[in-house]
Amino acid sequence: MTLEIPAGTMKKIHLQGEQAYPEEGAGLLLGKLDGDRKRVVSVVLLDNQREENARRNRYLLGPGDYLLGEEEASRLGLEVLGVFHSHPDHPNLPSDFDRDWAWPVFTYLITSVWSGKAGESRAWRLVEDRSGFAEEPVAIVDP
Amino acid sequence: MPKIRIPSPLRTYTDGQAEVEVHGGTVAEALEGFMSQYPALRQHMFNGQGDLRPFVNLFLNNEDIRHLEGLDTSLQDNDRLMIVPSIAGGRGKDLPAVDHSALRTNQAFIIGLSILAFVFYAPWLAGLVAVAMAIGTILGVPGFGFIYKGLLKPRGWVRPDILHDNPEPHRFAQGLGVVFLAAGVLALFAGFPLLGWSLVWLVIALAALNLFVGFCAGCAVYYWLNRLRVPGFVKSPPDQTFPGMRPKAKA
Numbered sequence: 001m002t003l004e005i006p007a008g009t010m011k012k013i014h015l016q017g018e019q020a021y022p023e024e025g026a027g028l029l030l031g032k033l034d035g036d037r038k039r040v041v042s043v044v045l046l047d048n049q050r051e052e053n054a055r056r057n058r059y060l061l062g063p064g065d066y067l068l069g070e071e072e073a074s075r076l077g078l079e080v081l082g083v084f085h086s087h088p089d090h091p092n093l094p095s096d097f098d099r100d101w102a103w104p105v106f107t108y109l110i111t112s113v114w115s116g117k118a119g120e121s122r123a124w125r126l127v128e129d130r131s132g133f134a135e136e137p138v139a140i141v142d143p
Numbered sequence: 144m145p146k147i148r149i150p151s152p153l154r155t156y157t158d159g160q161a162e163v164e165v166h167g168g169t170v171a172e173a174l175e176g177f178m179s180q181y182p183a184l185r186q187h188m189f190n191g192q193g194d195l196r197p198f199v200n201l202f203l204n205n206e207d208i209r210h211l212e213g214l215d216t217s218l219q220d221n222d223r224l225m226i227v228p229s230i231a232g233g234r235g236k237d238l239p240a241v242d243h244s245a246l247r248t249n250q251a252f253i254i255g256l257s258i259l260a261f262v263f264y265a266p267w268l269a270g271l272v273a274v275a276m277a278i279g280t281i282l283g284v285p286g287f288g289f290i291y292k293g294l295l296k297p298r299g300w301v302r303p304d305i306l307h308d309n310p311e312p313h314r315f316a317q318g319l320g321v322v323f324l325a326a327g328v329l330a331l332f333a334g335f336p337l338l339g340w341s342l343v344w345l346v347i348a349l350a351a352l353n354l355f356v357g358f359c360a361g362c363a364v365y366y367w368l369n370r371l372r373v374p375g376f377v378k379s380p381p382d383q384t385f386p387g388m389r390p391k392a393k394a
Contacts, residue, residue: 024233050233058233063200063207066150066228073151080151083230090234091391098232101198103152104187108232130186 002137003081003107003123005040010140014111014118016045017086021116023055024048026085028069029107030078038107038136041078044069058097059085082107084121089114092122094133102126107136145218147177148225156184165224170201171214173224188226198229238381241308243389244301245292249276249285250354253320257347261340266331269343273324280318283310308390309378316353316361320346363387 005013016025026048031040046068049060061083069080083106087093092110094102102108104126112119124133144164149157157163163180167173178185188199195201201208202225208216218224253272260268272286279286295301327342353359366386368376381390 026230028230050231057235059231061230063202063227063229066230070151082152083232085232087234095233095235097235101231103198103228103230105152105155128183 001036001038001125002139003038003040003109004139004141005109007140007142009040009043010121012043012045013084013109013121017088017111017113017118018116020048020055020086020088021113022088024050024057024059024086024088026059026061026083028061028066029081029084029109030069030073030076031081032078033081038081039141040081042072042076043084044072056088080106082109082123082125084109084111086111086113086118092120094124098124099126099130099132102130102133104128104130108133109138144220145173145222145224147173148223150226150228152228153184153187153226156181168217169214170203170208170216170218170224173218174201174214198231200227200229201225202227238307238309238390240305241310241313243304243306243308244296245285245288246313247304247354248291248295248301249279249287249317250350252287252290253350254347254354257324257343257350261343266328266339269324269331270328273321273328276317276324277321280314280321283314285313286317306390308381311378312362312365312387313359315365315376316359319361319364320350357389359387359389 013027016027019025027046028044029040030042030044031038046061046065048055049062049065050058066080073080085108087110090112092112094108094110098108098110106125108124108126109121110124111121121138123136123138125136127134144166146162147165148162149160154161163177165173166176174188178188188196190196195214203211203216203218204223205225208214253276256272257269260266260272276286279288285291291301296303323342324346327339327346329339330336330342331339349360363386365376365378366380369379380386384390
């Protein structure tokens with residue numbers, strides 16, 4: 001399934017990754033799922049809840065963050081489609097750690113941030129048997 | 144009847160329902176009933192040992208059950224149990240920086256000198272290559288890495304190619320090369336030229352595979368031993384890297 005993201009929203013995600021650098025930044029993707037279209041409409045930018053010395057290679061959004069996202073989503077008539085996070089100076093591929101912690105169905109959008117500058121983002125979804133991720137193509141759309 | 148509130152990633156498994164009614168006097172019983180109703184959910188909620196996965200939080204009327212009596216917390220008729228995700232991940236640990244230009248210089252010298260040894264029928268030269276590689280293995284550096292470090296890199300003739308990688312498999316691979324090459328040289332001196340040169344050419348071929356294709360056969364052996372949990376082979380391949388292939392992550 002292709003993940004559609006408005007250019008401005010992608011810019012917000014990249015900016016947050018750059019601002020969090022050299023730590024990982026993260027947040028939630030809100031949007032709509034119609035048939036086989038997955039459209040991101042809005043994002044919730046969140047603080048990385050990991051302890052300070054782990055934030056360079058780990059992120060955590062707690063239950064309170066998720067509830068905040070769900071509240072915002074229902075206010076806008078949307079649903080939580082997934083998560084975005086940055087990989088500072090690292091490829092935008094999911095790590096084993098990403099897999100161990102992944103929720104099914106969710107889209108995991110990963111952005112590489114090289115020396116403080118956001119690069120390309122790629123989207124992934126956990127396969128049903130939890131053995132790995134399948135890539136979801138990303139389409140940048142006009143808002 | 145108590146109700147369970149389902150977070151969006153799990154609603155695919157509950158036919159889109161955000162809330163379902165459950166039976167059970169405790170959280171554990173309610174979850175068991177819920178799992179038997181939607182069995183595909185189990186692997187995502189529980190790990191192989193049957194424990195709740197660490198990213199699954201359960202809230203009973205807005206209180207984390209970890210602060211109540213955990214899975215033994217009792218449920219009343221009007222209770223609302225919420226499954227709330229924690230979301231975590233990240234790129235994981237950084238592997239050490241390994242300069243692949245030093246490794247490639249090493250491979251190029253191993254190939255070049257070994258071919259010269261064959262062309263000029265000079266087993267002593269192949270022996271010298273084996274000695275350089277053995278010293279490198281003992282010191283934990285590429286045997287001919289000193290040429291890169293002392294000459295090629297300072298003059299800018301070869302640029303560094305620093306990747307996040309495990310150094311141990313490369314050291315093991317070089318050690319394996321020493322064994323084959325030394326066996327070949329011994330065979331040559333012992334009067335078995337076919338066996339001797341075959342072993343020398345095996346080392347040349349594997350070094351060339353590494354230099355030109357980026358596949359380190361000795362590293363693949365190392366990672367294979369790691370998968371078999373052989374003691375001492377503790378490092379697993381870098382993320383998203385086929386065992387033995389050059390990793391993609393620039394340091």
